[in-house]
Amino acid sequence: MAKQQCIVLIGPTAVGKTELSIHLAKKFNAEIISGDSMQVYKGMDIGTAKISKEEMAGIPHHLLDIKSPDEPFSVAEFQQIVRQKIGEIGKRGRIPLIVGGTGLYIQSVLYDYRFPDISGDGAYRRELEAKAAQEGPEALYRMLEKVDPKSAETIHPHNVRRVIRALEIYHFSGKTAFEYHKPQQSEMLYDAALIGLTMDREKLYARINRRVDDMIEQGLVEEVRHLYGRHLRDAQSIQAIGYKELYAYFDGYITFEEAVAQLKRNTRRFAKRQLTWFRNKMKMEWFDMTDESQKQKKFQEISVFVAGKLQLKSNSL
Missing domain, CATH: 1.10.20.140 (Histone, subunit A)
Structure with missing residues (x-):
């Protein structure tokens, strides 16, 4: 029996996954599944760099805004929902395109991960x-x-x-x-084209710093203050980078300038961990996005890789 086809696009935060994902979705008649563990939360848009309606360009997106910030969300739940979505998208004659940076969550979908039934006490x-x-x-x-x-x-x-x-x-x-x-089987459950985006570290870090400044301008402080005003303290969602730093500022432990500096530093460290995790845990085709003047050429190169890997016909753009 033929395996379900899918495209997987991963890479560190701020490397440029969103724009490429729309390009690939249009080219291969795909629907996008978010592979980010924090974009599932309603009202957490700016801090998680959630794609806007305008940026979606009419492409269906899944696993955004499906949880309230006070609800937990586990990798096991992610696995179950995404596998269901992959099946549904395939039945519509379209290609599932998983996009994100939460490595363990994405790996749990692609391989035979079974989670411990341990409730503890x-x-x-x-x-x-x-x-x-x-x-x-x-x-x-x-x-x-x-x-x-x-x-x-x-x-x-x-x-x-x-x-x-x-x-x-x-x-x-x-x-x-x-x-x-650990996957109980090393064989992938899907016929997947795995794409990894990377970038010169100093340039990536500069992009991260600019993105944080943009988030502040877009209203990140107000977004987090709203959650703070709801007295959300121990929720899983508040552990996200961009939220916990501003909570410390609201609590009076650090200044606003220190909160922003910590947010930038923590995001840079997170991006470094993401790259290390992806390189060690998953075999994929890597594409360097450092030279932004060559971006469209890279997009075409990646499209050719996907078409060849999955034997797909692409739509001309």
């Missing part, structure tokens, strides 16, 4: 939450580094929810989250 979770509150999130992260260093490499030290989940898995099963999350 409230007492252990409360113990860990209390430790984080008293000693800071870094204390939990150090615990995780000792028992599951490979998972620790993929989790931000301040993502308390994910750190606690990884510690729960080890505590109740004796296995690490990394062991559970």
Whole structure:
């Protein structure tokens, strides 16, 4: 039985995925599925660099604005929804195009990931939450580094929810989250064209800094203040870069200038981790987008790669 075809476009934040995704969607009659774990949240538009209605250019987009910011969203739920969407898009005679930068989430869809059915218990979770509150999130992260260093490499030290989940898995099963999350089969479940975008690091960092300045001008502070005013504190969504830094400013721990500097620094570090993760975890065709004057030529080169990989006919633009 032939595998479902799909296109996967990944790369670090600010590398230029959005514009290319629209180009590819038009060229190959595709519908776009967001592969970003934070763009699922309603009202979190500026800080997550969510595509606007105008930028969509009429292309159907999926997995945007499907959750309230106070709701959790797991990689297992992402896997289930995206696989369903891939099937639905294929039945419409169109190509699913997954676009994003959350590596584990995308990998869980493409490979045979099975997630641990470990509920744990409230007492252990409360113990860990209390430790984080008293000693800071870094204390939990150090615990995780000792028992599951490979998972620790993929989790931000301040993502308390994910750190606690990884510690729960080890505590109740004796296995690490990394062991559970490894694909049970290395064979890809789809006939996929995997595209990775990269860029000279200094240029990428400069683009990130400019993007943060643009976000501030577009109203990021007001967007985050609205969530802050709703007294959202322990929600998974607030752990996103761009939100937690401004929360610290609103709480009076840092100045506005320090919050913006931290936001830029944390985004640059995140982009570096994204590139490292993608290069180590997934085999793909990489395209360097450093020379913006050659962007259209690169778009054509990538289109030729996709057409050849999936034996697709493209629409002329």
